[in-house]
Amino acid sequence: xxxxxSEEQEMLRASARKFFENECTSTVVRQRMEEPAGVTDxxxxxxxxxxWLGLVYPEEYGGVGLGFVDLTVLMEEMGxxxxxxxxxxxxxxxxxxxxxGSAEQKKQWLPRLADGKxxxxxxxxxxxxRWDAAGxxxxxxxxxxxxxxxxxxxxxxDAHIADVTAVVARTAENKAGQPGLSLFLVPKGTPGFEPKLxxxxxxxxxxxxxxxxxxxxxxxxxxxxxxGASAPLSxxxxxxxxxxxxxxxxxxxxxxxMTTEYAKIRVAxxxxxxxxxxxxxxxxxxxxxxxxxxxxxxxxxxxxxxxxPDSALAVSMAKAYASDAFRRVSAAGIQLHGGIGFTWExxxxxxxxxxxxxxxxxxxxxxxxxxxxQLISL
Amino acid sequence: MDFSLTPEQDAFREQVRAWLKENIPRDxxxxxxxxxxxxxxxxxxxxxxxxxxxxxxxxxxxxxxxxYGGRGLTFMEELILHEEMALAKAPQILxxxxxxxxGPTIIAYGTEEQKKRYPAKILSCEEIWCxxxxxxxxxxxxxxLQTRAVxxxxxxxxxxxxxxxxxxxxxxxxxxxxxTDPDAPRHKGITYFLLDMRLPGVTVKPLKQITxxxxxxxxxxxxxxxxxxxxLGGLNNGWQVGLxxxxxxxxxxxxxxxxxxxxxxxxxxxLARRMEKEGRVLTKDPVMRQKIAQLWIDTECLKYxxxxxxxxLLKGEIPGPEASIGKMIWVETHQKLQELAMxxxxxxxxxxxxxxxxxxxxxxxxxFLRSRANSIEGGTTEVQKNIIGERILGLPxx
Numbered sequence: 174x175x176x177x178x179s180e181e182q183e184m185l186r187a188s189a190r191k192f193f194e195n196e197c198t199s200t201v202v203r204q205r206m207e208e209p210a211g212v213t214d215x216x217x218x219x220x221x222x223x224x225w226l227g228l229v230y231p232e233e234y235g236g237v238g239l240g241f242v243d244l245t246v247l248m249e250e251m252g253x254x255x256x257x258x259x260x261x262x263x264x265x266x267x268x269x270x271x272x273x274g275s276a277e278q279k280k281q282w283l284p285r286l287a288d289g290k291x292x293x294x295x296x297x298x299x300x301x302x303r304w305d306a307a308g309x310x311x312x313x314x315x316x317x318x319x320x321x322x323x324x325x326x327x328x329x330x331d332a333h334i335a336d337v338t339a340v341v342a343r344t345a346e347n348k349a350g351q352p353g354l355s356l357f358l359v360p361k362g363t364p365g366f367e368p369k370l371x372x373x374x375x376x377x378x379x380x381x382x383x384x385x386x387x388x389x390x391x392x393x394x395x396x397x398x399x400x401g402a403s404a405p406l407s408x409x410x411x412x413x414x415x416x417x418x419x420x421x422x423x424x425x426x427x428x429x430x431m432t433t434e435y436a437k438i439r440v441a442x443x444x445x446x447x448x449x450x451x452x453x454x455x456x457x458x459x460x461x462x463x464x465x466x467x468x469x470x471x472x473x474x475x476x477x478x479x480x481x482p483d484s485a486l487a488v489s490m491a492k493a494y495a496s497d498a499f500r501r502v503s504a505a506g507i508q509l510h511g512g513i514g515f516t517w518e519x520x521x522x523x524x525x526x527x528x529x530x531x532x533x534x535x536x537x538x539x540x541x542x543x544x545x546x547q548l549i550s551l
Numbered sequence: 552m553d554f555s556l557t558p559e560q561d562a563f564r565e566q567v568r569a570w571l572k573e574n575i576p577r578d579x580x581x582x583x584x585x586x587x588x589x590x591x592x593x594x595x596x597x598x599x600x601x602x603x604x605x606x607x608x609x610x611x612x613x614x615x616x617x618x619y620g621g622r623g624l625t626f627m628e629e630l631i632l633h634e635e636m637a638l639a640k641a642p643q644i645l646x647x648x649x650x651x652x653x654g655p656t657i658i659a660y661g662t663e664e665q666k667k668r669y670p671a672k673i674l675s676c677e678e679i680w681c682x683x684x685x686x687x688x689x690x691x692x693x694x695x696l697q698t699r700a701v702x703x704x705x706x707x708x709x710x711x712x713x714x715x716x717x718x719x720x721x722x723x724x725x726x727x728x729x730x731t732d733p734d735a736p737r738h739k740g741i742t743y744f745l746l747d748m749r750l751p752g753v754t755v756k757p758l759k760q761i762t763x764x765x766x767x768x769x770x771x772x773x774x775x776x777x778x779x780x781x782x783l784g785g786l787n788n789g790w791q792v793g794l795x796x797x798x799x800x801x802x803x804x805x806x807x808x809x810x811x812x813x814x815x816x817x818x819x820x821x822l823a824r825r826m827e828k829e830g831r832v833l834t835k836d837p838v839m840r841q842k843i844a845q846l847w848i849d850t851e852c853l854k855y856x857x858x859x860x861x862x863x864l865l866k867g868e869i870p871g872p873e874a875s876i877g878k879m880i881w882v883e884t885h886q887k888l889q890e891l892a893m894x895x896x897x898x899x900x901x902x903x904x905x906x907x908x909x910x911x912x913x914x915x916x917x918x919f920l921r922s923r924a925n926s927i928e929g930g931t932t933e934v935q936k937n938i939i940g941e942r943i944l945g946l947p948x949x
Contacts, residue, residue, distance in 0.1 A: 174560075174627055174865070175553045176858040242552050433944045448947040450933070453940035460939055461876055468855035469848070475552045490848045542844035543837070549847055551820065551834050 176471065182246050189250035192223065197254040199520050205257040206376035206523075210334050212258030217289050226263065227287025229412075230271060235284030240478040241412060245419040245471065252423025255523045257377040259292050261420070262331035265413050266293025269339040272405035273356050273397030282337060282358075294335035295409070296326040296359075296383050304410065304536050306352030306403055311385060313342035313355055319391040322357060322365075326383040328534075332368035333381050336361050340385065345400050352403045356396035363388055375530035377523060411488045412477055414535045418470040418491045421499040421531050425463045428506040428524045432456060435510055452509055459505050462498035469494050486548040493541035499528040554858065556627075564631045570608055571639040576601070579642050595721050598645035602676035605644060612650060612674040619658055619670040626864040630857070633807030637814060648718060649673035649680035653726050656796045657745070660784035669724075669745065681722035683713040683746065683770060684793065690715075691934045693728075694737045694790065698772060700729040700744070707731070707744070707782075709752075709775040715928070719755045719768040722748050726796060728789050741789035745781045752776075762920045800929060801874035805860070808881055809853040815888055815918070816850055819843070822910070823895050833895055842891055849884040853877065872942040875935040882925045882932060889915070889922040 178186070196219060205211050220226050229244050230236025251260065267286045270278055270293070285291040301308040311324025322342050332338050338359045345353030359366050365388040368381045397405055433456055436447030446452045469491040476484040503525040507514035514521045532538070556564070576582075582597050605611050613629045615621020622628075636643070644650060654673045657665055672678040689696040698711025709729055719725070725746040732740030748755070752775035757765035784792035820843060823833040833839045856877050863873075892915045893900040904913035926932040940946045 174556065174858060174861055176855065176862045177866075178552065429944075433946065436946055444949075445947050447940070447944075448949045450937070450949060453944075453946050453949075454933070454936040456944055456946060457879075457936035457939035460944060461879055464856070464876055465849075465852040465880065468852055468859065471552065472554070472851075472855050475554060490851055493844070494848055494852070539841065542841050542848070545844040545847060546840040549844070551840055551843060 176468075178242070178246060182243060185243060186246045186250060188223075189225075189247050190253070192219075193250055193254045193256065197256050199523075202255055202257055202377060202523065209370055209379070211331070211377070211379045212334070216258065217292075220260070221287065221289030226260075226289055227283070229264075230267065230283050230287055234271075234279050235287040241415050241474040242471070242478055244416055245474040248416050248419035249423030249426070252420035252425075252527075253427040255377050255424060255520075255527050257379075259294070259331035259334060259379070261413065261417065262294045262335065263292045264416060265295035265330065265409065266335065266337065266339050268409040268412055269293075269295050269356060269405065270358070270396065272408050273339075273402060275397075278358065278396060285336075291336040292331070292334055294329060294332040294338040295341075296329045296332060296338050297341045297406070298328045299325060300327050302328065304540075306347055306354055309341055309343050309347075309354055311340070311342045313344050313357060313390075316389065319389065320357060320394060322359075322385045322388040322390060324385050326381075326385070329368070329381045329383050330534075331379050331381070332383050333370045333379065335368075338366070338368075338383070339396055340383075341402060341406065342385075351400065353400050354402040354406070355399050356402040356406070357390055357394045358396050359385075359388065359390065359394065363390070365389070373530065375526035377527060378530045380530075407485075410535060411485060414488050414492050415470065415473050415477055417531055417535060418466070418473065418488075418495045421495045421528070422463065422467045422470050424524050424527055424531075425459075425466060425495075425499045425502040428503050428521065429456070429459050429463050431521070432459065432506045432509050439511075446509070455505055455509060459502045462502050466491070466495040466498040483548075486545060489541040489544040489548065492536060493538045493545060496532040496538040496541070500532055503528040556631075560627055560631060563628055564635060567610065567632055567635040568639070570610070571635060571641055574604060574608070575639060575641050580640075595645065598642060599676045599679075601642050602644040602646055606675050611644060612654070612670075615654065615658065615670065615674070619654075619666060620674045621670075626861055630806055630861055634810045637807045637810035640814070644676070645718075645721075646673060646676045646679045648682050648726075649676075649678065649724075652682065652796045652799045653680040653724070653745075655799045656726070656743075656792060657783060659795055660743075660792050662780075664780070665745065665783065678723040679718060679721055680724045680726060681716050681719045681748075681770075682796070683716060683725040683727040685715045686712060687714050691931050693793075694741070696728055696730060696741065698727075698729045699733070700731045700742060700777070702731075703776070705779050706776045707742075707779060709744070709746075709772040709777060711772050713770040713772075715758070715767050716755075716770050717767045719748070719770050720757055720765075724748060725770070726793075728793050731789075732787050735787065738790045740787055741793070742786055743783040743789035743792040744777050745783055746775070746777060747781075750775050750777065760921075761923060762917055797930070798869075798874070801878060805857065805874065805877055805881075808877075809850065809857055812850050812853065812881065812885055812888070815885070816843075816846055819846075819888060819892050819895070822892060822915070826895050826897070826899075826910075828897060839895070846884060846888055846891065849880065849887070853880050853884065856880065872938050875930070875938045875943075878929065879932060879935050879939070885925055886922050889919040893919055 224237045225247055227236035228239050232238040263286055270282050286293055299308055299310055314321045340357045340359050341354055343353055344355040347353050365386040367384045371380050371382055373380050436452050437445055439446050473487040473491040476487040507521050513519050612621040613624040617623045650673055654670045657669050686696050700707040700709050725748055727744040727746040728741055730740055731742040752773040754771040756769045758767055758769055759765050826833050896910050899910045902909040903916045
C-alpha cells in the first residue's frame with residue numbers, strides 16, 4: 174500500500190510549478206483569454222519541449238510513455254494557474270487516435286501532437302448535450318469512395334484551432350448493445366467542416382459549435398472499426414475525465430491557498446479575519462473538499478493506469494465529487510475575500526468560472542452520481 | 552502509488568478471515584446487544600472472554616512491541632485485522648480504550664516498572680481502562696479542568712468529578728488528568744495519573760443517554776489517595792501526555808470505522824430496496840439514488856484518506872492533525888446516513904424497539920439517536936475545524 178507520489182513524480186511537480194509560475198502568469202492568462210486562439214505557438218512549443226504534450230503516449234509514437242498518475246501531477250499544476258489553451262482538447266483528440274486508430278493513423282498524428290506541430294480536438298457532444306450514444310444524431314453515410322458527414326456538434330473544445338478533429342458520427346441505428354457510432358478524422362480546412370468559436374463564461378476554455386455540412390471524407394478517414402467507436406470512446410472519456418478532475422483539484426487547491434493567505438492578513442475589527450471561526454470553519458470545509466477530491470482523483474488515476482475492474486466507478490466518483498467540490502471551494506473563496514473577490518481585477522473569478530465550465534464537461538455531479546448508482550447495482 | 556497488498560499481507564488477511572470464521576461465537580449480538588441494553592455483568596464477561604480469545608490467537612496489539620506483549624507488526628496488518636473483523640461482523644474488543652490509548656501512551660511515557668505492570672494486562676483484558684478527561688466545565692476546553700490533586704507525602708489526594716466516561720462502570724483503571732499546580736499556566740499544571748478505580752472514594756454513577764441506555768458515566772473523586780508511582784510522564788506534564796493519548800485515540804478509533812460505515816451503508820441500501828414510497832421502491836427513486844450514491848462516494852473518501860494516513864505511518868511519519876479530517880468526514884457521512892435511514896423508513900421511523908411494526912426491530916432508531924453523539928465525542932466538529940484551520944491551514948487563533 175502506497176498512496177503517495179514517487180520521487181520522479183514529485184520532481185515533475187516541482188518543475189511544472191516553476192515552469193507555469195514563469196510562463197503562465199495571471200497577465201499571460203488574461204491576454205490569452207481575450208484572444209480567439211487561447212494559446213501562442215511559443216508557449217505550445219515550450220510545452221512540447223518539456224515532453225508534456227506526449228506524456229501519456231507510447232514512446233513508439235513519440236510520447237514519453239508515462240501514465241495517468243503522472244499526468245495527474247501535471248494537470249494539477251496546470252489547474253493551479255488556470256492554464257488556457259487546447260491541452261485538454263488535444264489530449265482528447267490524441268487519446269481517440271490512440272485508442273481507436275490504426276498503427277498508420279497513430280504514426281501519422283501522435284508524434285506530431287507530441288512535438289507540438291499539430292493540435293487535435295474531439296467533436297462528440299451535440300445540442301442534446303449528452304455524453305453518450307443516444308445523444309449523437311450526426312450521421313456518416315457511405316459513399317462510392319468514402320463517407321458523407323452531416324450534423325451539428327456543440328460544446329467542442331478548441332475545434333477552431335485543431336489541425337485534426339475526431340468526429341463521432343452515427344453509422345447505424347442506436348440499438349441495445351449496438352450503439353452504432355463510428356469515429357472519423359477530419360483535417361482542418363476540409364470543405365463543409367465549419368467550427369465556430371462561441372462566447373463562453375469561462376474565457377480560458379474555448380468552446381465551439383461545429384457544423385458538418387455534407388462533409389466528404391475518404392474511406393481512410395474512418396478511425397477504428399465501423400460502428401465500433403463506443404468502446405474506445407468510453408476509455409477516452411474515462412481517461413480524459415481523470416485528467417480534468419486533476420486539473421480541478423489543482424485549481425481548488427490554489428483557491429484554498431489564496432483564501433487562507435488572505436484570511437491571515439486581512440484585518441477586520443482589529444483581528445485577522447482568519448481568527449474568526451465563521452471564516453476558519455469555512456476554510457476547514459474547503460480543505461476537506463479539496464482533500465477528498467484529491468483522494469478520489471488519485472485513486473481513479475491509479476485505477477485507469479492499472480485497468481482495475483472498478484475504474485469506471487472510480488472515475489465517476491471522482492468527477493461527481495470534484496464537480497461539487499471545485500464549485501463550492503471557488504464560491505467560498507469569493508465569499509471569504511469579500512468585495513475584492515467579486516472584481517475583474519482579482520484572479521478568483523477565473524477559478525470560479527473554470528469550476529463552472531469543468532463541472533459540465535464530461536458530465537456533472539448529478540450525471541456521475543447516477544452512474545455510480547448504476548455501477549453499484551442500485 | 553500502489554493499492555495492492557504484498558503476498559504476506561494477503562496471507563495475513565486469509566489467516567485472520569479463516570480464524571474469525573471458526574471462532575466468532577454464534578448469536579453473540581443477542582448476548583451483548585452491542586451495548587444497547589442496560590449493562591449486564593454476563594454481557595461484559597462475554598466480551599472479556601472474547602478479547603482474551605483474540606489475544607491468545609495473537610490478534611490484539613499487533614503494532615505493539617513484542618516485549619510488551621504485542622507482535623511488532625505494521626499498521627497495515629492492524630488495518631487488515633480491523634477490516635476483517637468488521638466484515639465478519641465480529642464483536643469489537645471491550646478494552647478498546649486500553650489497547651488503543653492507555654497502552655501506547657504508557658509504552659511511550661512509562662517508567663520501566665509501569666511498562667512491566669500495565670500493557671500485558673491491557674491486551675489480555677485482565678484490566679479494562681477508561682478515560683478521565685472531560686468534566687462538567689471542561690469539554691472542548693479541556694485545559695480548564697478542575698479536578699484537583701494535592702500532595703500528601705508519597706500520595707496525591709484527588710477531589711473532583713469527571714463526566715461522559717465510557718466504560719467507567721466496568722473499568723479497573725482510568726487515564727486521569729488532574730490539576731497538580733493551580734498557580735501554573737493552565738496547560739502546565741496538569742498531571743496524568745494511572746488511577747485504580749477500586750480505591751476508596753471513587754464513585755461511578757451511570758448516565759442515561761438520548762437513546763435511553765446508560766453507556767457512559769459520571770465519576771466522582773472524594774479524597775482518593777493515589778501513590779506518586781502512578782504518575783505517567785512526570786509531574787505537571789499531563790497536557791503533553793494527554794495529547795499523545797488523543798492522537799492515538801483518533802488512530803485507534805479510525806481503524807475499521809470506514810468498513811463499519813460501509814456495512815451500515817449496505818444495510819441502508821437493503822432497507823431502501825424493501826421500502827416503498829408512494830408505490831415506488833425507493834432504490835428506483837431518482838432523488839434517493841442521488842443521495843445513496845453520494846453516501847457511497849463519501850464512504851470511499853474515508854477509505855482513501857485512511858490509505859493516505861497508512862502510507863504516512865508506514866514511512867515512519869507520526870499521524871498529525873490530518874486525523875481531524877477523517878473524524879469530520881466520518882461524522883458527517885455517518886450522521887447523513889442515519890438521517891437517510893429515517894427518511895427511507897418514513898412514518899415507520901417513529902416506531903422503536905418493542906413494536907411489531909418497527910422496521911428491523913427498531914435497530915435504526917437506536918443507531919440514528921446514537922449518531923448524534925458522533926459530532927461531540929472524541930473532539931467536537933467545531934474543535935476539529937479549529938484544529939484544521941489553525942494547525943493545517945495556519946490560520947491565527949481567535
